[in-house]
Amino acid sequence: MEDETARTARGPGRRWRRVAILLLGLLFLDGAPTACRAVLRYPGVGRKPLTALQREIPLNPFILTNLVYRKLLIEVDWVEGCEPAPKALAALERVARKYCPAGKEIGILRDDEIPRKRWEEAMEAEKELGEGRNELAQHYIGHVPDEATRTEVVYVLYSPRPAAGEAAFGQSESWSVERGGRIVNVTGLSVFKDPVRRSAHLWVTADRIDAMTLVHEFGHVLGLVGNPAHAQLHLPDHCRNPDCVMTHPELRSILYHAFVGFLGARLPYDYCNQCQQDIRDAQRSWEARAAADPAFPHRLSAWREAGRLNSEAWGFWRKGSREEAIESARKAAALFPDWERPHGTLGYFLEKEGRTDEAVASFREAMRYDRAAGLEPLVRLLIDQRRYAEVVELLRDGSWRGMTKDYENRRYNFALWLAFSYDRLGRTDEALSTMRGFVPDGSSDAYADMAGVFTASLLRRHGRLDEARRCLDQMSRRLRKGNRWKMERARLALAEGRREEARQLLEEVASSDRAALPKYKKRLDSTLLPNELGLSLALLGRREEARGVLAELEKAPEFPAERLALLRAEVLALLGDSETAIEALAPLSGKKNSSWAAGVCEDEDLASIRSDPRFTEMFPECRPPLPLPAPSPAR
Numbered sequence: 001m002e003d004e005t006a007r008t009a010r011g012p013g014r015r016w017r018r019v020a021i022l023l024l025g026l027l028f029l030d031g032a033p034t035a036c037r038a039v040l041r042y043p044g045v046g047r048k049p050l051t052a053l054q055r056e057i058p059l060n061p062f063i064l065t066n067l068v069y070r071k072l073l074i075e076v077d078w079v080e081g082c083e084p085a086p087k088a089l090a091a092l093e094r095v096a097r098k099y100c101p102a103g104k105e106i107g108i109l110r111d112d113e114i115p116r117k118r119w120e121e122a123m124e125a126e127k128e129l130g131e132g133r134n135e136l137a138q139h140y141i142g143h144v145p146d147e148a149t150r151t152e153v154v155y156v157l158y159s160p161r162p163a164a165g166e167a168a169f170g171q172s173e174s175w176s177v178e179r180g181g182r183i184v185n186v187t188g189l190s191v192f193k194d195p196v197r198r199s200a201h202l203w204v205t206a207d208r209i210d211a212m213t214l215v216h217e218f219g220h221v222l223g224l225v226g227n228p229a230h231a232q233l234h235l236p237d238h239c240r241n242p243d244c245v246m247t248h249p250e251l252r253s254i255l256y257h258a259f260v261g262f263l264g265a266r267l268p269y270d271y272c273n274q275c276q277q278d279i280r281d282a283q284r285s286w287e288a289r290a291a292a293d294p295a296f297p298h299r300l301s302a303w304r305e306a307g308r309l310n311s312e313a314w315g316f317w318r319k320g321s322r323e324e325a326i327e328s329a330r331k332a333a334a335l336f337p338d339w340e341r342p343h344g345t346l347g348y349f350l351e352k353e354g355r356t357d358e359a360v361a362s363f364r365e366a367m368r369y370d371r372a373a374g375l376e377p378l379v380r381l382l383i384d385q386r387r388y389a390e391v392v393e394l395l396r397d398g399s400w401r402g403m404t405k406d407y408e409n410r411r412y413n414f415a416l417w418l419a420f421s422y423d424r425l426g427r428t429d430e431a432l433s434t435m436r437g438f439v440p441d442g443s444s445d446a447y448a449d450m451a452g453v454f455t456a457s458l459l460r461r462h463g464r465l466d467e468a469r470r471c472l473d474q475m476s477r478r479l480r481k482g483n484r485w486k487m488e489r490a491r492l493a494l495a496e497g498r499r500e501e502a503r504q505l506l507e508e509v510a511s512s513d514r515a516a517l518p519k520y521k522k523r524l525d526s527t528l529l530p531n532e533l534g535l536s537l538a539l540l541g542r543r544e545e546a547r548g549v550l551a552e553l554e555k556a557p558e559f560p561a562e563r564l565a566l567l568r569a570e571v572l573a574l575l576g577d578s579e580t581a582i583e584a585l586a587p588l589s590g591k592k593n594s595s596w597a598a599g600v601c602e603d604e605d606l607a608s609i610r611s612d613p614r615f616t617e618m619f620p621e622c623r624p625p626l627p628l629p630a631p632s633p634a635r
């Protein structure tokens with residue numbers, strides 16, 4: 001994944017494909033935190049409908065009923081210096097007692113103090129292995145859920161701050177630990193003391209923010225807020241009612257409460273009436289269900305076991321035991337088939353194994369239970385297989401426009417995928433009308449950037465140069481300073497025969513990327529990768545410099561080989577060295593599961609070599625060649 005960020009990819013097709021894949025990674029990442037993620041600015045165009053399973057089990061039945069567990073043990077550990085405020089633990093105990101059903105035995109265990117040094121080591125491991133806090137959990141969790149003693153466990157970890165330096169006060173967690181040779185899932189949460197302390201001021205003390213955060217994150221553990229009637233539109237899982245502890249604890253709300261606090265009110269340490277109603281409604285429906293259906297507790301247990309198997313599958317996958325991973329995911333899907341996640345996990349594994357047809361079947365199965373969750377990976381897979389007609393078939397009805405709940409920018413992905421597929425099928429007008437309404441919308445971020453530049457390149461490649469120019473001109477001023485915009489504008493200028501304008505833009509791109517190159521080589525951070533350097537130099541006709549850049553990148557360790565192969569071929573093809581350009585593509589030939597290889601057929605920079613018989617021999621799937629005009633260098 002380290003290679004697949006918005007800024008690293010280039011070329012109108014691949015560029016958004018990389019971002020799309022990055023976004024996809026968020027979908028099936030097992031145990032990803034669910035709460036308090038960054039707020040996205042885009043207006044949702046609709047709300048994703050709840051799945052049947054979400055309607056059946058809208059909240060956490062393992063805590064809110066006694067059907068599976070009768071005891072709730074909340075184990076609290078803290079890193080040295082991050083001890084939980086007694087006020088916070090008292091507030092947590094109060095809500096736990098208030099919302100758990102009668103007869104539930106509840107205990108809060110202040111357990112281990114974790115040495116600061118130990119936490120620092122874990123954060124180092126986070127950078128290398130992505131383990132971090134979970135690694136601490138693996139070591140320090142003293143209790144795990146146990147159906148024999150009917151005990152559910154919530155593991156709370158107080159630590160200084162999250163790994164990526166986000167400003168969140170806390171987040172809900174899905175801990176995944178190994179006990180007795182098997183993977184066990186434990187629900188829980190983190191509270192981050194540094195931001196909590198930093199935000200304290202006047203009467204809004206750190207202890208009060210601690211208490212509010214703990215109760216808020218525990219609310220996520222309970223499954224709040226899933227009810228669209230009062231969830232925040234742009235921030236699912238959070239309550240619209242500003243007096244509710246489940247409102248997003250951002251600064252604005254802190255200030256709001258500070259102001260109200262001044263008038264004698266206080267920070268909320270409880271869920272609002274609507275959230276309470278959700279809890280009672282769920283409890284009532286579960287009771288009725290259990291009375292009518294004695295197997296219901298077993299169904300809940302099976303769901304939990306499927307979750308465990310799904311985590312186990314990912315554990316195997318990360319260790320490289322692929323067959324075992326597939327086996328565990330299959331078991332999970334068979335045990336609890338109407339949950340989309342194991343189908344998605346299985347599809348992901350099968351796709352990576354090159355078992356495309358089976359992967360397609362798994363994604364289609366996931367779609368039956370959660371259309372958005374299955375649709376996205378399925379479409380991406382079909383695009384990589386160049387099965388554009390099927391993509392159009394899946395997306396033409398526009399129902400993806402309502403699938404914005406999990407990740408709002410996904411609407412850009414679907415629009416781009418559909419437009420891209422139409423374009424590949426030669427249906428340019430439909431491609432353009434798909435993009436209408438997305439660009440330019442005055443937005444000023446990577447997604448608007450991609451959508452705008454993609455649309456302009458579409459217009460340009462079909463000879464509609466005036467419209468392409470208008471499209472680029474309408475993009476925000478900030479985006480027009482970016483290299484992606486400048487490259488497309490330069491290509492347009494070349495197509496229009498405005499060589500001087502193109503030359504100037506390409507010089508700007510080359511010099512800014514030139515400045516970025518040493519930084520990239522030093523840190524090997526793919527977001528710093530000077531994407532356009534080789535190409536801008538090649539389009540400028542600066543042969544020796546362009547070759548020099550290729551040589552430098554070759555020396556950079558960890559530079560993805562397939563990507564370098566493609567870049568090298570593009571630069572050489574633009575420089576007119578057909579022979580070496582074709583040779584450079586060898587590592588991509590016959591690659592079935594590579595987005596880089598899939599991009600070869602449509603790459604406009606390779607237009608000059610595409611009709612070469614050696615090229616068609618290496619990439620028979622590219623026939624018939626698409627009629628793309630070759631760019632002509634500025635000099």
Ligand SMILES: [Zn+2]
Nearest residue numbers: 035036220238
């Ligand atoms: Zn939250």
Ligand SMILES: [Zn+2]
Nearest residue numbers: 239244272275
């Ligand atoms: Zn609420």
